[in-house]
Amino acid sequence: MRFGNGAFDGPYDFRSRMGEGKGTNPEELLGAAHAGCFSMALALQLTNAGITVKSIHTTPRAHFKERDGGWSIHRIDLDTEASISDMAAAAFEEHAQSPKRNCPISRALSGVDIHLRARLLYVSAS
Amino acid sequence: MRFGNGAFDGPYDFRSRMGEGKGTNPEELLGAAHAGCFSMALALQLTNAGITVKSIHTTPRAHFKERDGGWSIHRIDLDTEASISDMAAAAFEEHAQSPKRNCPISRALSGVDIHLRARLLYVSAS
Numbered sequence: 142m143r144f145g146n147g148a149f150d151g152p153y154d155f156r157s158r159m160g161e162g163k164g165t166n167p168e169e170l171l172g173a174a175h176a177g178c179f180s181m182a183l184a185l186q187l188t189n190a191g192i193t194v195k196s197i198h199t200t201p202r203a204h205f206k207e208r209d210g211g212w213s214i215h216r217i218d219l220d221t222e223a224s225i226s227d228m229a230a231a232a233f234e235e236h237a238q239s240p241k242r243n244c245p246i247s248r249a250l251s252g253v254d255i256h257l258r259a260r261l262l263y264v265s266a267s
Numbered sequence: 268m269r270f271g272n273g274a275f276d277g278p279y280d281f282r283s284r285m286g287e288g289k290g291t292n293p294e295e296l297l298g299a300a301h302a303g304c305f306s307m308a309l310a311l312q313l314t315n316a317g318i319t320v321k322s323i324h325t326t327p328r329a330h331f332k333e334r335d336g337g338w339s340i341h342r343i344d345l346d347t348e349a350s351i352s353d354m355a356a357a358a359f360e361e362h363a364q365s366p367k368r369n370c371p372i373s374r375a376l377s378g379v380d381i382h383l384r385a386r387l388l389y390v391s392a393s
Contacts (some may be wrong), residue, residue: 164357167307167372170300178293201344205371214375246293251378 168214172201175246177220184241187225190236195224216254224262233261272360282343294340298327301372304364308366316362342380350388360386 155181176199187194204254221237241247247255302325313320330342345361363385367373372383 167300167304170296170303171372171375174293174296174300177296181293209373211369212371214371220352243337245338245340246297249297249379250375253375253377 146157156189168203168205172180172203172216172217175203175217176201176219178244179221182244183221183223183237186236186240187223192225192228192236195223195226197223214253216256216265217250218223218258220258220260222260230261232261234247288302294329294331295341297306298329298343301329301343301376302327302345303371304372305366306349306371307368309347309363312362313349317353318354318362321352323347325348340379343376343384344384346384346386348386348388354387356387359381360385 147179180197180199183202184194184197184247199221202218202220203214205212205214207213208215214225219241223233225233237257241257306323306325308321308322309325325345325347328344328346329340330344331340333339334341345367349359351359352381363383367381367383
């Protein structure tokens with residue numbers, strides 16, 4: 142497995158998919174794609190609303206299960222934490238809904254249930 | 268961007284998404300996930316049919332476009348090449364159809380048009 146102009150060049154195997162072995166696997170790569178895409182879309186959405194974002198960190202969890210005679214990724218959980226000065230948690234959670242539904246990877250994954258947990262880490266204004 | 272128990276730890280940015288800059292991006296990660304998933308499913312399908320596979324190599328191309336008021340991945344092309352002894356090209360192409368439709372990443376990507384080019388590289392039986 143190789144991509145990113147050589148940025149990644151490493152093992153990729155079935156064992157890592159089933160919870161054993163080293164290296165990456167399709168579910169992990171999909172989760173990484175989704176978390177990165179969501180984070181970029183959320184940063185853009187907040188910036189366009191005039192909000193200064195200090196950091197956004199999103200952790201994905203892809204659920205991989207045998208169902209209907211085949212293995213499926215039926216659900217992805219995104220757990221996002223943002224550091225933003227002087228913002229209400231409810232307003233932040235509302236801003237996070239649009240990228241959850243509309244970021245390019247979310248749009249492509251129309252066969253997957255997407256769950257979001259959005260948390261605001263308060264930082265003092267300076 | 269970090270995953271694979273530290274197997275990948277590198278830059279991830281918006282510039283690489285728009286054709287500039289270094290590092291990876293969501294489309295590339297999604298393509299890598301899809302190509303790897305398809306290759307594993309095709310290998311399994313051929314092995315289950317008693318066919319010995321020497322190698323499978325799949326290159327993805329994700330099409331990223333602005334459409335319906337947002338950026339979408341509307342199409343992914345998978346270009347797969349397999350080295351297999353003594354197999355007819357038509358039989359190989361037929362075997363490749365099921366993983367194209369049913370590998371876990373293809374099933375998740377129900378919002379994406381998936382195109383497949385399957386080529387058999389003949390190897391002499393030894």
